[in-house]
Amino acid sequence: ILEKKSSFSEQVATLCMQIDPLLKDTEKHGDKIKDPDTIRVQLEEVKGQLHPYLDLSLPYDRAVLIELLRFIAEKDGCAIITPDSTQTQVEDNFVEMWFHPEGTSITSKPEKVITLERIIECAMPNDGDEELVKWINGDRDPREIFDKFDVDKSGEIDREELKKVFKEIGKDASEREIDRVMTQFDLDGSGDIEFDEFLAFLHQLQAEISEMRLKRKFMSENGKAVWRAPMAGKVQFKVLYNPRIAEPGQGTSTNNDTLDRVLSQVKKTNGDSSNMLAMSLSLMRLGVEEAQRVFDELLKGIGDRVETLKMLLPVIANPQQVRVFIDMNLRDRDPYRPGVKCKVTAREVWDESGEAQIMRIDPEDNSMVEVTWIDEKKGSVMVHKDQLTLKGAAAVTAETEKRRLQGALGNCYYPIMGIPTAHYKLDMCKPSDRLCLQKLSAVNNTETNVRRGMKMGDTSQRGNWMNFRNEVYRGQPFTITPWFLDPVPKSGILEFDYVSTFRPVVTQQPLSEKRFLQLVGLCFNTTPEQGDEDALLLKVLSKELKYEWEHGLWTPKIRNQKGMEKFGLQLATLMGEVTPSALDLAEEKAKKELEDRPKTRENERTPGTPGTPNSKPGSRAGGRQGLVQDSIMDAVRQRMGGLGTPSTGTELPKMLPGNRFSIALSQKGPSATKAFNKMKRMSNLMMAAAKIQKRAKKRINALKLLQQMQDLVSMKWISALQARFMLEKYTRLIGISSEDMKLKLNLVCTLHMRIVDLYNFDVVLGALDLEEQAHIIFRLGWLNTWSPLKPDTHYELSHIRREERLISKALLHLAVEEPGDNWWNETFQWNRFDKVIPGWELPITWFTEAGMPSKGILKLEYYSGEGKNLKDCAPRWRLRNALSGLVLAPCPEFLVNDERDKNGHFKYKSVLKHKNGKPMDQLSTAQKMLHAGGIKLSYKDSASTRNKNRYL
Numbered sequence: 001i002l003e004k005k006s007s008f009s010e011q012v013a014t015l016c017m018q019i020d021p022l023l024k025d026t027e028k029h030g031d032k033i034k035d036p037d038t039i040r041v042q043l044e045e046v047k048g049q050l051h052p053y054l055d056l057s058l059p060y061d062r063a064v065l066i067e068l069l070r071f072i073a074e075k076d077g078c079a080i081i082t083p084d085s086t087q088t089q090v091e092d093n094f095v096e097m098w099f100h101p102e103g104t105s106i107t108s109k110p111e112k113v114i115t116l117e118r119i120i121e122c123a124m125p126n127d128g129d130e131e132l133v134k135w136i137n138g139d140r141d142p143r144e145i146f147d148k149f150d151v152d153k154s155g156e157i158d159r160e161e162l163k164k165v166f167k168e169i170g171k172d173a174s175e176r177e178i179d180r181v182m183t184q185f186d187l188d189g190s191g192d193i194e195f196d197e198f199l200a201f202l203h204q205l206q207a208e209i210s211e212m213r214l215k216r217k218f219m220s221e222n223g224k225a226v227w228r229a230p231m232a233g234k235v236q237f238k239v240l241y242n243p244r245i246a247e248p249g250q251g252t253s254t255n256n257d258t259l260d261r262v263l264s265q266v267k268k269t270n271g272d273s274s275n276m277l278a279m280s281l282s283l284m285r286l287g288v289e290e291a292q293r294v295f296d297e298l299l300k301g302i303g304d305r306v307e308t309l310k311m312l313l314p315v316i317a318n319p320q321q322v323r324v325f326i327d328m329n330l331r332d333r334d335p336y337r338p339g340v341k342c343k344v345t346a347r348e349v350w351d352e353s354g355e356a357q358i359m360r361i362d363p364e365d366n367s368m369v370e371v372t373w374i375d376e377k378k379g380s381v382m383v384h385k386d387q388l389t390l391k392g393a394a395a396v397t398a399e400t401e402k403r404r405l406q407g408a409l410g411n412c413y414y415p416i417m418g419i420p421t422a423h424y425k426l427d428m429c430k431p432s433d434r435l436c437l438q439k440l441s442a443v444n445n446t447e448t449n450v451r452r453g454m455k456m457g458d459t460s461q462r463g464n465w466m467n468f469r470n471e472v473y474r475g476q477p478f479t480i481t482p483w484f485l486d487p488v489p490k491s492g493i494l495e496f497d498y499v500s501t502f503r504p505v506v507t508q509q510p511l512s513e514k515r516f517l518q519l520v521g522l523c524f525n526t527t528p529e530q531g532d533e534d535a536l537l538l539k540v541l542s543k544e545l546k547y548e549w550e551h552g553l554w555t556p557k558i559r560n561q562k563g564m565e566k567f568g569l570q571l572a573t574l575m576g577e578v579t580p581s582a583l584d585l586a587e588e589k590a591k592k593e594l595e596d597r598p599k600t601r602e603n604e605r606t607p608g609t610p611g612t613p614n615s616k617p618g619s620r621a622g623g624r625q626g627l628v629q630d631s632i633m634d635a636v637r638q639r640m641g642g643l644g645t646p647s648t649g650t651e652l653p654k655m656l657p658g659n660r661f662s663i664a665l666s667q668k669g670p671s672a673t674k675a676f677n678k679m680k681r682m683s684n685l686m687m688a689a690a691k692i693q694k695r696a697k698k699r700i701n702a703l704k705l706l707q708q709m710q711d712l713v714s715m716k717w718i719s720a721l722q723a724r725f726m727l728e729k730y731t732r733l734i735g736i737s738s739e740d741m742k743l744k745l746n747l748v749c750t751l752h753m754r755i756v757d758l759y760n761f762d763v764v765l766g767a768l769d770l771e772e773q774a775h776i777i778f779r780l781g782w783l784n785t786w787s788p789l790k791p792d793t794h795y796e797l798s799h800i801r802r803e804e805r806l807i808s809k810a811l812l813h814l815a816v817e818e819p820g821d822n823w824w825n826e827t828f829q830w831n832r833f834d835k836v837i838p839g840w841e842l843p844i845t846w847f848t849e850a851g852m853p854s855k856g857i858l859k860l861e862y863y864s865g866e867g868k869n870l871k872d873c874a875p876r877w878r879l880r881n882a883l884s885g886l887v888l889a890p891c892p893e894f895l896v897n898d899e900r901d902k903n904g905h906f907k908y909k910s911v912l913k914h915k916n917g918k919p920m921d922q923l924s925t926a927q928k929m930l931h932a933g934g935i936k937l938s939y940k941d942s943a944s945t946r947n948k949n950r951y952l
Helices: 010-018 036-049 059-074 127-136 142-149 159-168 175-185 195-214 256-268 273-283 288-302 305-315 319-329 398-416 431-453 513-524 528-544 561-574 580-596 630-639 660-668 670-713 720-734 738-752 758-765 770-780 802-817 877-886 922-932
Strands: 053-055 078-081 094-100 112-121 216-220 234-236 238-241 341-344 354-361 368-373 380-384 388-390 422-427 468-473 493-498 794-798 823-829 857-862 896-900 906-908 938-940 949-951
Touching (some): 059 256, 142 195, 175 195, 175 319, 256 288, 273 288, 273 305, 288 305, 305 398, 319 398, 398 422, 398 431, 398 670, 422 738, 431 493, 468 770, 513 670, 513 720, 528 720, 561 770, 561 857, 660 670, 670 738, 738 770, 802 857
Parallel strands (some): 078 094
Antiparallel strands (some): 094 234, 112 216, 341 354, 354 368, 368 380, 422 493, 794 857, 896 906, 938 949
16 A cells, blocks of 8 residues: 555555554545545554554464464574564574563553574484494495395395384384385385485485484573463564575474474364464475374365375475375275265165265275265165265376376476476466475575585576576566565566576486386386387497497587587577577578579489488378278268278379269269268368377377376486486387477476486487477576586587587687697687688687677587597596586596506596595686686676676
């Protein structure tokens, strides 16, 4: 009301009437209530009184205070202050509020000011925790630990053996917790987990135990015990909240003590306890065990598992626990499940009929069901399943309910499920889309803080440490900033790409070949024979790509000089540098140049002749138009008087002059000709409809398979070779057309964030055509897909874009430091459609920031000897290691130095040294290496307000 500059609407006027008791001089409403200036003056005077108060005698108000205190205890950047306080910034979490005893007025001076401070208690680790740390930190051989619990020597850990692991570290594991672990790590449902998954389980267990023992946060008045809200009286306060401090990441889990208090308070509340609990969820962060307790309570009031999960999933601690929780609660269910309404038919077992509801299935005889009557009859009876007619009930599969859950969550599904790397189009009017943006913002904060803490390079599109790319808001190019997200807007269409920069630890291994083939089998529902074929194809692909040679650092080039022009043009079009009109002019120019060439036999071929592109089967010039069902074609011929014979053809008989069809038709007269033409048009329509139906069915199958692959892959770590295999199998199985390219690109984006050896991402790009490669670079960015460890390919880099300019700098340093002539066929032009500068060579002025141009297009091929020191070219791994700190792909453990053994081969050894337990600062290493090579290329950090120069 205070900010609105126009006259008030009826709704606003009604609102003014509702807050009328707080206004001065309101005995005569008259026209004054509709006068904006008068209302604003009056509201300004009483604005300070518009602060909340809670009546603690009301269970709802008391629950609100308890939730606020818990929120302040668990999150930084929150405080409660007295109504007359002028404080605007949050320094430490504290509480100061006025308390009015029961029977006193809130307008009088408060009798007491309640002051609370935040207490954080940490439980001491026990002997089991110390033993677990020894297992993980390498004080004991991991294989020895695995063999210790693998009692039957099967090479796998089963449920009973897993219980012994928990017992060894002094933790009592319930059957539900064992189910959770097996659901997460048992990929094929065999009831066993392998060695690699066992190690991952130990790391996760350590993190869970550390968090559980570390955090017990509460607000206290005396510094010892938890402050309990009085059962009567009123409290007044104001809330200070800074979301940039309070929500840098995911926070810590709500512990069992806090959850017990919440559930106890909810049960005491008059009314619907499930609604009260739902309101409390926004301030919680739950693990699987705690979420299950809340789920069971919510399900009583909601009754729908999917709707309950929709409400609960956003507050579960992390995507791994979200997936485990879903698998535990969405299972295949029998149609004769409790709660289903049915109609009982009288038979010999039970001679009464009527409307009933299923209560349970007889555990001793599955054919018998207990039902309870829902009409005037009372009591329950046992009847046979054959007597029941179900109403709207059917067998519910877990996959069906997962897809329903995905539809219910909308865009929020992807960040919640741990698949943030995707393209988003959000309607900010929808609460679910606003929640999606908030979730992505939290993920961005966490990932950015990690990279900044490790002093890694900024791989963002604009140098602002934001993982949002290609943003468009309200139809205009836009840049998402932290200020835009605080608070999230509530209108407009926001479209962008998000790329996750989360990377695993350097020791993380991809799935073993056995587990990977099991994963493929689950994704594609393959038979054992097809599984054997997949194993063979995987080996063939590895050999074809030379994936194992030199640790995978040498693979075939993904772009050649001829295809680079198409790649660069497509990428520039996506970036908005090339408009459709400019593209049309360039195409006309190229077409004219082609027409001016002297004709040869090759280009004298007429369209449709063998050897020309449009004569291939299924093209418009050759072959038939498609398939139509035989019964339809036979019916068409029958209506025409028996012309032609039933066949599997797709076209009606051709009426060529003098053939038997035209003669027969002419004998039947003009009416037959008219009927034939009509049926021909009908046939064309049916053929077109059949094509559309077939294409739609194919796309639906492709989408279902994509969703299933995303669900299964998003929590597994795979190699680039395995990602390439899955991409090729998906494309081959579905037969993706250019219309469905988006599905293929979505799969590549999902695989990108789960690849361990991301420096081998060119292996995945090699499975895409040049147009698809350009789309991936556009969506993910150069710095998130390129690695200085494997620079050997063709480039077309536009210096107007920050990322590509940085790639040019890196290639420049590599060319100077590495021996031999590394830059081949390099050219430079100021504009894409201008001619290249004749005889251009790399100028010495490019070795300064001011000298390197900020526009223009650089084209070149980089060569470093193919690992065989060919043409006197060889890599310098120390420099490449240092430069890798500037991109997303981290350095692998096996990186080499420049030394060689007695046979002239490079010595591989890890250079990821650690000092005081902290990773080496790779950015500083890059600066030192470049400085030692005599190169002092620096740039001003545009994202910083300080005049601070940084090396490349």
